[in-house]
Amino acid sequence: MTQEYRLKKNGYINRNKKISFKFNGKKYFGFEGDTLASALLANGVHLVGRSFKYHRPRGFLGAGVDEPNAKFQLYSKETTEPNIVATEIELVEGLVAKSQNCWPSVNFDFGAINNLLSKIFPAGFYYKTFMWPKNFWYKIYEPIIRRAAGLGIAPMKPDNDRYEHKFEFCDVLVVGSGPSGLAGALAAAKNGARVILAEDKSRFGGSLLNDEVTIGNKKGKDWADETILQLKSMSNVIVKNRSQVFGYYDHNMMVMIERTKDHIEKPTKYTPRQKLWYIRTKETILSTGSIERPLVFGNNDRPGIMLASAAKEYLKTYGVLVGKKPIIFSNNDGAYDLAIEFKKNGIDPLVIDIREKSNSTAVKEAKNLGIDIKFSHAIANTNGYKKVNSATIGKLNKDKTGYENLENVSCDCICVSGNWTPTVHLSSQSGNKLKFQEKIDAFVPEKSKQNESTVGSAKGIFTLKESLEDGFKLGYELSNKITKKNIKSSIPPSNERNQDRHDKFWCMPLPKNKDYKRCVDFQNDVYVSDIELAVREGFRSIEHVKRYTTLGMATDQGKTSNLNGLQLVSNIEKKIIPEVGHTTFRPPYTPITIGAIVGREVGKHYRPTRKSPMHLWHEKNNAVFVDAGLWLRPRYYKQGNETLQDAAKREATNVRNNIGICDVTSLGKIDIKGSDSAEFLNRIYTNAWMKLPVGKARYGVMLREDGIVFDDGTTTRISENHFHMTTTTAQAANVLSHLEYYLQVVWPDLDVNVLSTTEQWAGVALAGPNSRNLLGKLFPNIDVSNEALPFMGFKKGDLFGVPARIFRISFSGELAFEINVESGYGIFMWEKIMELGKEMNIEPYGTEALSTLRIEMGHVAGSEIDGRVIPSDLSLDGMISKKKDFIGKRSLNRQAFVELDREKIVGVVPIDKKTMIPEGSHLVANRNASLPNPKLGHISASCWSVEYNNPFSLAILKDGKKRIGEKLYALSPLKNKSIEVEIVSSHYVDPKGERVRS
Amino acid sequence: MLEIKCPYCGKRSQNEFSYGGDAAVKRPELGKEVSDKEWDNFVYLRKNPRGNHREFWHHVAGCRQWFKVLRDTSTHEIFKTARLDEEL
Known part of the structure; x- marks a missing residue:
């Protein structure tokens, strides 16, 4: 008894290709060209789901995107997908689907008890029921609600499918390929416009697929097919099926999802599942059609009760009868098309019409065919638990408040039609204020804010003749605006059944x-x-x-x-x-699908990865990397089984005792040129720059206009009007935008140009007591003595033939140098240094050792410059020039910024000299105070001091300088730690800075 | 996504740009005595109107030029864009 409800003829399916699929564990057959919905209906399956709240048995209501009931869980070898709409999914061999929101099965669903208890679950029952007792929420109510909520089961594994993004432009985007859309696309394309035509379904033609109409003496469907062929042959037209335009965004940006894989029986590994199109269009024609409204009556949600238009689509497109003893229930003439189709296929429908009469040709034709019509009648109720089996019908009284009589009529399906609702979603999204049209009892678009025009039934025009005229006219007018051409298409004559007024009841x-x-x-x-x-x-x-x-x-x-x-x-x-x-x-x-929105930007493609020219060397030498913005930087170079902390200690100790090399390529570098460069730096930085000699570097701090520290770094005067600025890795891009803003917007009169050169230079830091010796070997022709190249000095050099820049700057607090060469020579420089430094015990060090070195020196970094501090909070008072104005200076006079007990930077050492203090811990006076324990400050950075061999942290502490010597507590509830600590100076090692100057 | 006409490069999608705030705000001259109120106005206070707004945008992923835009904040309609040395 396979496909018992499939007609011998009718439909656009391929009857030569049988397709097997499984639904709720049972095997069925359908044909190529079926949807899962039409194939199930061909097999007489109506009970496909349970309703969301009361678990009432449900069947198909629609045949397209409007379907509310048939949402399935789809299974494949690798994964599962919830909430698949059965009317939208095309049948492929081996498809496996199940009903959702029912247990243990759709036939016998435990949740249906909710229907019996429905009196206690009315609207808003959540808000009334789960309020008390208060402590029941977490343990009882929420877990139960969570279990009951939702429809399908979310997949637990990553989505292995590929999703792609595509950007496209056009003159006219036509959404929907019904008669008005085809007319609009054809007229616009013929008049020279670049056109994209998008159709959600697999077949083009919209209502023409199912309506008995003629256009230009052809069947409607044939005209549609020919028009599509014609459009496809034109080079200025893109025609897309299985493509849903789902969003109308600003400035005529339309977003469309194209289904490219699921309908293919044997896709390749690389076939994208979906493509998300971003289409920027000049004009839009929305021929999105309309959706039939259900009529509302007693138990109108039983399986077997569906929209008349859906029943017609199943019959015409798929050759499927939704029932063999149908009742058609309508308040308009549209449903008579279905009655006539049933009759033509040997089925006798009963038509129940709310109206007293109708003079349409559709009704006349139905009467002539001998179809039983009951005017002024309505369905009051239906019966049948898992599928409708009878209807209680009656004659409506005069004012339609009740029934004059009631009788039971048996049936196996009820097709309802409550007139049409224009699909105005995209139009409304574009900013169109909709207006209510009495004639059709629905909202239609008015004037849009964007270049959007709606045609056909989406605008409330329900005759084919007017839809075609409207489409052709608009297609011409819109294209004429863009192409200025005057090629008009002739409008073909059409023929259709005329319709009388509907009853708004x-x-x-x-x-x-x-x-x-x-x-x-x-x-x-x-x-x-x-x-x-x-x-x-x-x-x-x-x-x-x-x-x-x-x-x-x-x-x-x-x-x-x-x-x-x-x-x-x-x-x-x-x-x-x-x-x-x-x-x-x-x-x-x-x-x-979320996957479609994300596209290919998943995993490591989520964002670009920046690597230094020495990256491969780091990889080969067991570097463990860490994200620093987009950059990957070596965190430490692992030896044997050592931990992060072991490695950081080893690397930092080697810097303090011998020499270390660190890749600092990721530091932001900005080239500054022009006769006003020094003046510009003087305004940007808090300290003085006019008198910086050529060949010297200086440390600088930048503020925002609100006085908060923005960034810091060293800037070097290469020549009179040429500076080399460095920024932190994290702020490099923001600093450049900041400089450009002031140069272009605020002080356009300054003669200064700025350019990012971060990627032009490969940079290394050489740090440690042996660094001068090594530098001498690297640059034998340069005097690298303390006198010739003092702290904050700069020299150009020649590294075995490679031009290099040498800066005597130090982040580690040791005697240190930074060398820059053009990026392409980065690896040459690195290997040369490793080779010549071997005898001095050179070792590479990563960011963890770098942090250790800077923390115990009390040098600030991003964890202290956190967008909340002013220079004096970081003990940078000396960096503030009293003599000149600069960005943000005026803000430093704010009341809150001059208060003496502000949070300031200090050092913190645990009393036991053993316990590492977790970063983010709060400093408090009393560890046992009741919550919320008043916070005095927080730990910004922690390390194991290699100098003193005990933990050391930096902290931002209220009135910090005065608390040096005090004992406080560092609390970290997350790590469950409470540590007794002593406050010390932030300059823990070499407070006088003798090493950097040695 | 807005479509913004960079005065130097032409129409581009919004994701090439970054927003730069109210173009009516003028930074007080350097070195000039500024009252608390004036400074407060400059640093913190913005009109945030519903409707026409003159604002700066920066063509970050393009020519890196700052320019001016006249935009309706409620409809996002952009009436005009101009170089910094042009009238908006």
């Missing part, structure tokens, strides 16, 4: 003494009674009603429910809908 009354559940939002389980309750409890704003009841908040974003919810609120409030307004449409229109 949509929510059926309950029979006397009955309180059947009437569903409004299928996915989020919101019923008429919930919305009535919300209004009764005082929620007036539609946004509040939405949040209280969760109407329209699920993954389908209320595509089928929003307008019905609005109508209900307006009915209860006796307001007209425009007064109630509508909730905000936000992107994405359909759910988007």
Whole structure:
């Protein structure tokens, strides 16, 4: 009994290719060209899910993106994906899917007990129920809610699929390939515009696929196929199916998701799963169509009850009957198309029409075919637990508040039509203020803020003739604006059934003494009674009603429910809908995989990695790397089984005793040239620069305008009007922008140019008592004595033929030099130094040893320059020039900045001389004080002092200088430590700075 | 994502630029006596209007020039961009 509901003919599926798939553990067959939904329906499967809250049995409601019920968990060999919409997924061999939100199975679901208890779970029950007792929240309520919440199961492994990003430009982007979209695309393309046509489904044509219409004496579908072929043949047109434009962003930036893999039976390893397109367009034609609204009546959410348009699509596109004894329930003429299709395929439908009569050709044709139509009738209730099996119908009384009679009619499906809701999401996202159109009881776009135009049924135009005219006209007009060409396309004649007015009545009354559940939002389980309750409890704003009841908040974003919810609120409030307004449409229109948004920027491609020219050497010599901004820097060079701390001690000790070499390429370097360079530095830095001699370096501190320390570094005068500035690794880019701002915006009269040269120079620091000896060997022709190259001196040199810059600067506090050569010679320099330094016991040192050296010297770095300190907090008072003005100087007079007990830098040593103090620990006076224990300061950096062989830390401490000698406590609740400490000077080693000058 | 016309390079996407604050703010001249209030205004106080706003942008991932933009803060419409030496 396979595919019992598949017709012998009809549909655009490939009947020559049978495809097997598994659903809830059972094997089924469908055809190539099916969706998972159409294949299940061909096999008569209607019960596919359970509702979100009450676990009521649910079947398919729609056939496209609007489907609220059929959300499945998809399984493949490697992974699983939740919330897949069955109507959107194309059938491929071996597909495995399961219903979600049910246990143990969709047939017998334990959670269905919620339906019996539904009286205690109305809208807002969260807010009322879980308030007391207070301590129940963490241990009882939250775990239970967490288990019950959500739909599918999130995959636990990384997503192995590839997702790509693509950037594209065009003159006219057409969203949707229905009649008006095709017309717009064709007219614009013929008039020379660069056009992109995007269709969400796998097939082009929109309503033309399922409507009995003719265009230019051809069947609608044939015209669509020919138009697509024509567009594809044009070099100025990109035609994309399986592509959903889901967001309309600023300045006509549209974002589209293209499905490129899941429909392919045997994709290659490198086939991207999805492509995210960023499309910047000049004009947009939104031919996004419309979505049918359900009618609301008792138990209208049973499996087998679906939208008439969906039933028609299953029949026409897939050759699938959604039932063999259908009832069609409608308030308009659109559903008669379906009735006629049923009849033509040998099925006798019963039509229940709310209206008293209709004079449309559709109804006449139906009558002529002998279709049973009951006007002025409605469905009051339905029966059948796992699938609908009968409907209670009755004649509506005059004012439609009740029924004159009620009778039971058996059926196996009910196809409902409550008229059409234009798909205005993208239009609204573009900034369009929507207006309510009485004629169709729905919102339509008005004038947009952006270059957006809506056509066809998305604008409330429901005849083919007008849609085509509208599309052709707009396509021409928009392209004419851009191309200035005047090539007009002729509009083909069309033929369709005409339609009479719909009846705005949509929510059926309950029979006397009955309180059947009437569903409004299928996915989020919101019923008429919930919305009535919300209004009764005082929620007036539609946004509040939405949040209280969760109407329209699920993954389908209320595509089928929003307008019905609005109508209900307006009915209860006796307001007209425009007064109630509508909730905000936000992107994405359909759910988007996180992977697609991230694209290829995952793992190590998350951001670029910067490596110094000596990186390979570090790798070969067992360097363990650390991220320093985008840079990878050696943290330590591991020997044997040593730990980070062991290695840092060994490397730092060797610097203090012999000589070490450190890769400092990542330091920011900025070349400054121009006749006003010294004046510019004088304004940028806090200290004086005018009199710095050529061949000398100076340490400088920069402030922000608010007086906070921004960055520090040394700058060297290479020649009269040429300076070489260094910045910290972290702030290099910001300092450059800062300099450019002042040069371009504030002082354009200064003759100064700045350029980043960070990557042009490879840099090493040589530090330790042997460094001068080694320098002499590296540059035998240069006098490197203390007199010729004193502390803060600079010389150009020749490193075995390679031009080099030698700076006598020191971060380690030892006698030290930094050598720069052009990046390409970096590795040559490094290896030469290692070779010649061998006899002096040279060893490379990483950032951990570097930190150790600078911490015990009391040199500040990023952990102290944390965006909260002014120079005097760091004992840099001496760096502040009294004689000149500079950026941020005026702020240093602020009351808060001149107070004497500010937090200042100090050194901290544990009393036991053994326990390392965790960075971030708080300094307090009393370790046992009740919480919150008043904080006096915090530990900014910690190391094992190799000079004194005990732990040493830097701290920023309130009134720090006066506390030197005091005993305090360092508390780290995270590490569960409480350490007795002594406050000492931050200059722990060589406080007079004799070594650097030696 | 905004589309910003750099006066030097032409139209580019926002991700090439960084925002640089209110262009109406003028830094007090160096060395000039400035009252607390004046300095406070310069460093901290910004109008933050809903509607037209003159502001600086920096073409960071491009020509590295600072320039001026007239933008509506609520609709993001950009009416005009100009070089620093041009009227906006």
